[in-house]
Amino acid sequence: MAExxxxxxxxxxxxxxxxxxxxxxxxxxxxxxxxQINVQFLGGDETLQDRVRAVAEEWVGPDMANVGLRFGxxxxxxxxxxxxxxxxxxxxxxxVAQQIDVGQPTMNYGWLTPDSPDDELRRVVLHEFGHALGLxxxxxxxxxxxAWNRDAVIADLSGPPNNWDPQTIENNIFARYDPAQLxxxxxxxxxxxxxxxxxxxxxxxxxxxxxxxxxSTDVDFIKKAYPW
Numbered sequence: 001m002a003e004x005x006x007x008x009x010x011x012x013x014x015x016x017x018x019x020x021x022x023x024x025x026x027x028x029x030x031x032x033x034x035x036q037i038n039v040q041f042l043g044g045d046e047t048l049q050d051r052v053r054a055v056a057e058e059w060v061g062p063d064m065a066n067v068g069l070r071f072g073x074x075x076x077x078x079x080x081x082x083x084x085x086x087x088x089x090x091x092x093x094x095x096v097a098q099q100i101d102v103g104q105p106t107m108n109y110g111w112l113t114p115d116s117p118d119d120e121l122r123r124v125v126l127h128e129f130g131h132a133l134g135l136x137x138x139x140x141x142x143x144x145x146x147a148w149n150r151d152a153v154i155a156d157l158s159g160p161p162n163n164w165d166p167q168t169i170e171n172n173i174f175a176r177y178d179p180a181q182l183x184x185x186x187x188x189x190x191x192x193x194x195x196x197x198x199x200x201x202x203x204x205x206x207x208x209x210x211x212x213x214x215x216s217t218d219v220d221f222i223k224k225a226y227p228w
Contacts, residue, residue: 029094029134033226036068037132040077042105045114052081052109055125058214059133065226067133079132082108088162089124094134107132123212126192133222138194139208142176144187147203150174156201190215 031037039056041049053071060069069079079097082105089110091097097106107128112121139146153173157164164172188194189208192215199207 026093026134026136029096030225031067031095031133033066034068036070037079038077039069039071039079039081041071042080042082042103044081044083048083048112048114048116051118051121052112052125055122056129058126059129059222062228063223064219065133065222066228067226069129076102078106080104080106083110083112084108085110089128091128091131093131093136097132119212123192123210126212126214130193130218133226135193135222137172138188138191139173139197140176141187145176146197146206148174149201149203153201188215188217191218193218 039053041052044052053069057069059065060067080100080103084105087108087110089108089112091107092100100106109124109128112124154166154169157169157173158166190211192211192213194208194211196210197206197208199205201207
């Protein structure tokens with residue numbers, strides 16, 4: 001790609017410069033079983049909020065994770081969602097969100113609007129709420145290191161529309177977690193947590209397109225990570 005035309009998500013841990021960030025979940029950032037996670041919107045069109053809520057709730061419930069998402073209500077939201085255009089798509093990992101100052105977002109949808117098509121909204125919301133439950137990016141799963149073409153990745157992500165600095169690229173693409181920190185499965189290229197990866201970004205031709213649904217591994221893994 002002469003210019004990267006894809007928006008990419010940033011996953012934020014408590015120590016961003018140390019973030020190593022299919023399925024893989026950081027044990028340290030898991031919610032206690034049965035937690036009702038309070039979710040608040042910091043702005044945004046009401047119709048768009050309703051669409052986000054409907055998709056996010058696919059992660060939880062008796063047939064999925066043993067936690068709940070409680071939208072609205074009084075008091076401090078554990079997860080606070082903004083729609084700041086141009087600020088990218090990102091989320092803190094799991095319980096790290098509870099460490100963020102009240103009034104500050106813990107998740108952002110920088111390009112979703114009321115006119116966003118359903119498949120794009122699903123892709124982004126499922127991905128970000130995976131992070132909110134503690135899941136890392138699948139391409140950083142240490143069970144299968146990717147053979148990156150570092151120069152190509154840096155050239156694309158340092159330009160528009162992402163405009164990432166070198167540390168952000170290192171944290172969100174190349175860095176890896178210690179396997180001892182994770183619950184994980186073999187790498188799942190169909191995971192909602194997997195980045196789209198063009199073949200030009202790897203030295204062995206490995207590539208992944210846009211995943212827009214939870215994979216069967218995503219579903220099985222979240223049930224085991226948050227059992228009933």
